Amino acid sequence: xxxxxxxxxPFGHAPNSVQKTMTLVLVALLPATLFNIWLFGWPALFMxxxxxxxxxxxxxxxxxxxxxPIQPVIADGSAVLTGWLMAMxxxxxxxxxxxxIGAICAIWLAKHLYGGLxxxxxxxxxxxxxxxxxxxxxxxxxxxxxxxxxxxGAPGFAESLSIFFGLVDMDxxxxxxxxxxIKTELSRGxxxxxxxxxxxxxxxxxxxxxxxxxxxxxxxxxxxxGLFLLARRVISWHIPVAVLxxxxxxxxxxxxxxxxxxxxxxxxxxxxxxxxxxFFIATDYVTSPVSKQGQIVFGIGVGFLTWVIRTFAGYPEGxxxxxxxxxxxxxxxxxxxxxxxxxxxxxxxxxxxxRKP
Amino acid sequence: MKxxxxxxxxxxxxxxxxxxxxxxxxxxxxxxxYLPLQQHAGAAALPLVEVGDLVKKGQILARPQGVISAPxxxxxxxxxxxxxxxxxxxxxxxxxxTIVLEPDGKDEWASLPAPLADPFAVPGKEISDRVxxxxxxxxGGAAFPSAVKxxxxxxxKLETLLLNGAECEPYLTxxxxxxxEYADEVIDGARIMAHALGTPKIVVAIEQNxxxxxxxxxxxxxxxxxxxxxxxxxxxxxxxxxxxxxxxxGLETPARKLTADIGVVVHNVATxxxxxxxxxxxxxxxxxxxxxxxxxxxxxxxxxxxxxxLVSEVVAFCGGLVGSPKRLVSxxxxxxxxxxSLDVPVVKGTSGILALTEAEVNERPSSPCxxxxxxxxxxxxxxxxxxxxxxxxxxxxxxxxxSGVMDCVSCGSCSYICPSHIPLVHYFNYxxxxxxxxxxxxxxxxxxxxxxxxxxxxxxxxxxxKRVAAAAAAARKAQSETPAEGKAST
Numbered sequence: 001x002x003x004x005x006x007x008x009x010p011f012g013h014a015p016n017s018v019q020k021t022m023t024l025v026l027v028a029l030l031p032a033t034l035f036n037i038w039l040f041g042w043p044a045l046f047m048x049x050x051x052x053x054x055x056x057x058x059x060x061x062x063x064x065x066x067x068x069p070i071q072p073v074i075a076d077g078s079a080v081l082t083g084w085l086m087a088m089x090x091x092x093x094x095x096x097x098x099x100x101i102g103a104i105c106a107i108w109l110a111k112h113l114y115g116g117l118x119x120x121x122x123x124x125x126x127x128x129x130x131x132x133x134x135x136x137x138x139x140x141x142x143x144x145x146x147x148x149x150x151x152x153g154a155p156g157f158a159e160s161l162s163i164f165f166g167l168v169d170m171d172x173x174x175x176x177x178x179x180x181x182i183k184t185e186l187s188r189g190x191x192x193x194x195x196x197x198x199x200x201x202x203x204x205x206x207x208x209x210x211x212x213x214x215x216x217x218x219x220x221x222x223x224x225x226g227l228f229l230l231a232r233r234v235i236s237w238h239i240p241v242a243v244l245x246x247x248x249x250x251x252x253x254x255x256x257x258x259x260x261x262x263x264x265x266x267x268x269x270x271x272x273x274x275x276x277x278x279f280f281i282a283t284d285y286v287t288s289p290v291s292k293q294g295q296i297v298f299g300i301g302v303g304f305l306t307w308v309i310r311t312f313a314g315y316p317e318g319x320x321x322x323x324x325x326x327x328x329x330x331x332x333x334x335x336x337x338x339x340x341x342x343x344x345x346x347x348x349x350x351x352x353x354x355r356k357p
Numbered sequence: 358m359k360x361x362x363x364x365x366x367x368x369x370x371x372x373x374x375x376x377x378x379x380x381x382x383x384x385x386x387x388x389x390x391y392l393p394l395q396q397h398a399g400a401a402a403l404p405l406v407e408v409g410d411l412v413k414k415g416q417i418l419a420r421p422q423g424v425i426s427a428p429x430x431x432x433x434x435x436x437x438x439x440x441x442x443x444x445x446x447x448x449x450x451x452x453x454x455t456i457v458l459e460p461d462g463k464d465e466w467a468s469l470p471a472p473l474a475d476p477f478a479v480p481g482k483e484i485s486d487r488v489x490x491x492x493x494x495x496x497g498g499a500a501f502p503s504a505v506k507x508x509x510x511x512x513x514k515l516e517t518l519l520l521n522g523a524e525c526e527p528y529l530t531x532x533x534x535x536x537x538e539y540a541d542e543v544i545d546g547a548r549i550m551a552h553a554l555g556t557p558k559i560v561v562a563i564e565q566n567x568x569x570x571x572x573x574x575x576x577x578x579x580x581x582x583x584x585x586x587x588x589x590x591x592x593x594x595x596x597x598x599x600x601x602x603x604x605x606x607g608l609e610t611p612a613r614k615l616t617a618d619i620g621v622v623v624h625n626v627a628t629x630x631x632x633x634x635x636x637x638x639x640x641x642x643x644x645x646x647x648x649x650x651x652x653x654x655x656x657x658x659x660x661x662x663x664x665x666x667l668v669s670e671v672v673a674f675c676g677g678l679v680g681s682p683k684r685l686v687s688x689x690x691x692x693x694x695x696x697x698s699l700d701v702p703v704v705k706g707t708s709g710i711l712a713l714t715e716a717e718v719n720e721r722p723s724s725p726c727x728x729x730x731x732x733x734x735x736x737x738x739x740x741x742x743x744x745x746x747x748x749x750x751x752x753x754x755x756x757x758x759x760s761g762v763m764d765c766v767s768c769g770s771c772s773y774i775c776p777s778h779i780p781l782v783h784y785f786n787y788x789x790x791x792x793x794x795x796x797x798x799x800x801x802x803x804x805x806x807x808x809x810x811x812x813x814x815x816x817x818x819x820x821x822x823k824r825v826a827a828a829a830a831a832a833r834k835a836q837s838e839t840p841a842e843g844k845a846s847t
Contacts, residue, residue, distance in 0.1 A: 003685045005448035005695040008783045010769035011711070012369060012527065012690045013719040016776045018727055076724065118725040236734075290730035290743055339739040341761050342364065342599065343612035348761075351611035353618060 022077030024234050028225035029084055029280065035208060035218050039146045040092035042160030044214055047094050048087045050164070054103030055083030062112040078117050082106050085125035088215020088276060089320065090132070093144050095166030098136065102128035122327045123287045126320045133320070143211035145175040175211040179272050179316040182263060191260035196267060205270045212272070219275045226279025235283045238292050242299020243278035243306070244269060250307040262311060277306070277319035287327040294330075294337040301326040358560075358587050361607040363600045365735040366592040367770045369527050369691065371566065372717075376530045376650045376657040381538055383644075383661045384674055390458040390665030391443050392418065392429050396704040397494040398501045399425030404456060410437045413467035415641055418456050421489070427502045427705075428492045430641040431467075432663035435460040446668070446687050446704055450697035458665065469639035476549045476636045481510060484553035484636060491635035492642045492705075497521060497532075497596070497625035498688050500706030503632070506624065509617040510555040516620040518551040519605060520629055522563040522570065523589060523596035526689025529709045531646045534659040535627050536563065536570035540577035544584060546629030549636050551583075554622055559584045560605055561626070566591045593691065594768040598623045600737055612764055647703060649675045653682030653712030662703045668710055669699035682712035683720070690717075691769040723779045732771035732781060738764055742771040742781045749784040754792055762788045 037045050059079040063070040073079075086102050106124035109131075114120040133140045147154040155163060162168050176184065178199040185195035200210035208218025216222065229235045251265030268274060273281070282288060282302045289298050302322045309318025340346050395401035402419035406412060412431040419429040438459045442452035470487065473479060489504030509515065520543070524532040536543060544561075551559050561578065563571050565588045578584040589595055589604055599610045602621045610616050616623055627646060634640040644664060650657040655676030662671055668685075672678060686693040687701075688708050696710075703710070732742035740761045748757040762785050771781040 003695070003697055004683075005450070005697050007695070007720075007780055008448075008767075008786050009686070009693055009695070010369075010691040010773045010782070011684045011686050011693070011695070011713050011718050012773060013721075013778065014367070014369070014774050015719070016774070017721070017778070018724055018776050021727075021729070021776055072724075078727075116725060118727050285727045285729040288728075290728055290733045290741065292730075292734065295730075334741075334744070338741055339364075339733065339736070341612070341740060341764050342738040343610055343614070343764065344739075344761075350613055351609060353611060353614070 018076050018078075021234055022081050024232050025081055025229065025280070026077070026084065028228045028234075029088070029215070031224055032208075032215055032218050032221035032276075033084070033088070035221050036088075036092065036214050038149050039208060039217065040144065040214065041147055041149045041154045042157055043155060043163040044092035046160060046164040047090065047092065047096075047099060048084075048214065050096055051087035051090065051099035051103065052080055052083035054100045055079045055086065055107050058103045058107040059112070062108055062116075066112075073116070076117060079107060082111070082124045082128075085215075085280060086128045088280075089125060089129040089213050089273065091140060091142050091144070092214040093142070093163050093170065094139060096164055097166070098132060098139060101135075102132050105131040118286050120286055121330070122324050123281060123284050126281060126323050126327075129320045130324060133315070139170075141177075141180060142170045143175055143177050143180075143213070144170075145211050146209055146217075177212045177272065177316065178205070178210060178267075179310065183316040186261075192263050193259045196263060199267075202266070202270065216273050216276050219270050222275040222279065226275065229279065229283075235279070236292065236295070238295040239283045239288060239299040239302075240278040242296045243282050243303040244274065246300045246303025247274060247307050250304065254311070268307060268310065272310075272317045273319035274306070277302070277323060281319065281323050282326070287323075287330060289330050289333045289337065291334070291338055293339070294333040297333055297337060298326050298330065301329070358585060358605075360587070360589060361604055363592065363595070363604050363737060364739055365737040365770065366594060367735055367774055368591065369593055369773060371527045371591075372650070373528065373530050373533070373566065375528065375652075376648050376659055377533060377567075379530075379534075379658050381534050381646055381659045381661050384663065384666055384671060386433055386460050386462070386464070386663060387666045387670045388459070389438070389667075390432055390435075390460065390663060391667065391702040392432075392456045392458060392665040393443070393445060393702065393704060394419050394429060394454045394456065395445075396429065396500060396664070396706065397427040398499065399423065399427070401454065402426060402429050404440055404454075406437050406440075406456065408437055408440055411435070411461075412437060412458065413465050415469055415643065416467040417641075418458075421502075425502055425505055427494050427504075428490065428641075429456065429664075430492055430643055431458060432643040432665060433458070433460045434463050434465040434467075444698065444701050446694075446696060446701035446707065448695050448697060455702075469641075472639050473636050477552050481507070481553040481555060484549060484632075488553075488632055488635055491631070491640070493628060493631045493635060494642070494705045495625055496627035496631060496645055496705065496708070498692070498706055498708045500704075503624065503628055506617075506622060507550060507553045509615070509622050510553070513617045514620065515554050515556045515617060515622055517558045517560055517606065517622075518547060518554055518556045519602060519616075519621050519623045520547050520559060520561040520626055521596055521598070521601055521623050522561055522567075522574070522626040523601055524567065525564060525591075525593045525596040526691050526693075526708075527593075528650045528711055529648045529689045530650070531648045531659055531708055532626050533567045533570050534648075535630055535646050536567070537573050539630055540570075540573040542630045542633045543626050544574070544577040544581065544629075545637070546631070546633030547584065547624075547626075548581065550624060550629060550632055556622065557583060561586045562589050562595075562601055562605055563587070564589055564591045564595055593770060594737055594766070597737065597766055597768060599766075642705060645703070645705060645707070647671070647707055648709040649711075650709065651682065651686075651711040652714045652717055653678050653680065653685075654710075655679050662707075664705060665702045667699070668696065668701055668703060671703060671710055672699060672712070678712055680714065683715045683718045684711075684713045686711040686713060691773065692767060721778045723775075724777045726775075726777055726779060729776060731774050731776070735770050735774055737768060737770065738766060740765055742785075745788070746779065746781050746784045749788045754788055754795070757788050758792055763792065765789070
């Protein structure tokens, strides 16, 4: 018998792994994804699959370029997850080159140039989304009205392929997202309270029957996925509650002050990427703080910036920008906000000697 | 009793059921006992016997050296056949001076110190002296000489003797069995220790997963109003001295201080039983109860093992190994030490021998950290393991120290829970070793510098004094010569 003493304890390990964590996140994304594949049909499915394939392919290329083994890196599931999340933030009928460019930005620029898994400062999927949004504002805001699979007016398989390959003029099909609509109307001098009356009703927003990015439309299903992650302890409540709470409070407060200028808190909560961002994007392990206290600060920052960008900036949706901006301060949050060490004060000095009276 | 929450911690797979229901059995006396001179924290003992000597059971074989040390006694009667270097029960596999005793089978007692008629009537110093002379060390695993910890009452005003029966390490069941089978002895030992310490109160803390032990101990403690048995939540590392103190008293021991500084002294339950034997019967520490467990052991058992018995004998007594275990561990799986071979002795600090299979160990190559922050959430010391590890990987030891690596108790929770299987505690142990070595070196350098400076100052002073003396002599000479000259001139 060869007994090895090459490593100190513990000699035992929890039955968890990076792969299992990634798989749980994918499972949590599944309901919203399947629903939106049904809602937006074949073109959305092609875009979704190609997005994942691009990310995995680019990651394989990155590893090959560095002369490192490809299989274990792909097997951790992180590239699949990045591709999946990126697809969810793209317009459902985006042509093939959108996810491909996105994958290059996400996997090569945002991840492997920083040193690969765990080393990146910014959320890869959001880097992809923002790079695409800034570079191709027209394609990135071409949302389509829901055309469920096999329903009247839904594109068939062949037509869907044409859409995927960018051979169909999308202008005639496009429809604005609720937040885009409000922003445009406001710039035309129409009050938010007036335009909000014309946005999809709350039920449609909740269940997802409205134009929007591929993964974001059904708040209920995204929320269900988020709750699943909470229940399985993949994520903790700190970031989602901080993000959504901040958005809700700011939205409600300013809406109460001036409803003609500011959309309501509930609208902010149920529109755009709020749910997806709070549960799946801002909670990305690598780019968010490691301590619970830090995560609350991070979440409040994301919520605040999202609301500010949505309300005052040129873009209708601000989640991606907000997450990236907060990603950049994560190292500072981690170095400044940390748990108190046992037996020490917050400043790191040994505790004063106190004895029970 | 109101309990207080402790931070973090984990809930590992305990697997105590492998051996928890096995009553303690005695190991048949092996053909040879290997008694290392260092079975305790502190300085090694000095041998008092020579090869060929015949010794009786309980006779002292090696005496302590200095305050923090412990004697070694003969676990049975027999002949000293060798005093030489033998493999130590340590991962390094290095050898250490060891007395080898060949039992004669008679098990004849030496004359023992007379039992104390009433231990509560003698001063505390007498108790701690006898405990020291009995070679008793902390049997929880740290093996710190118990006598030293029993004199803490002279320095601090103590309130509570906290008897640690948490046994939070997975697999280990020796304390559980000792409490179940010898509850009265444990309580009596604890009361004697409390008398030595001058603590009015005794609290016995047992994790809730040992209900039978809680029952038996509560029964045994019933007659004594100052003894309270408390079941504490099952939460690794509840048995850590400072964390248990916090759970029971709500007091947090300041960094770099002892629990005694806040009025609490913690001793293990098996140590209390050893004290009972030493004071009531004059018997030194000759054997200890260990758990032998793991899926790699044919019949897991709780065994009363004479000190110095080889692990191979103990394993053979349990039906041998099953398959080829991945790791052989002395102590618990969380904080125990990997053993290099079966040919090492059971010593005072050995609380268990585990043969763990591949599946139990669940080792995997580590993958990159995904910064999930679980290690931060579960660290019972409030540290940031992910940050310390990244410093240590880059050999930035000073930063790691600033980040708090010296406050780490090496409980292993972070390594256990890390989804990337990063051996975090391995890094921390490395850093602690290096930092301690650097500190020693620095102290030595400082000392050398101080000595050199003192020497230079002394030499300079000497030279100065010489100069002054020479100048004075010259002046005197000049003075005595001037009148002479004067005389001459006249």
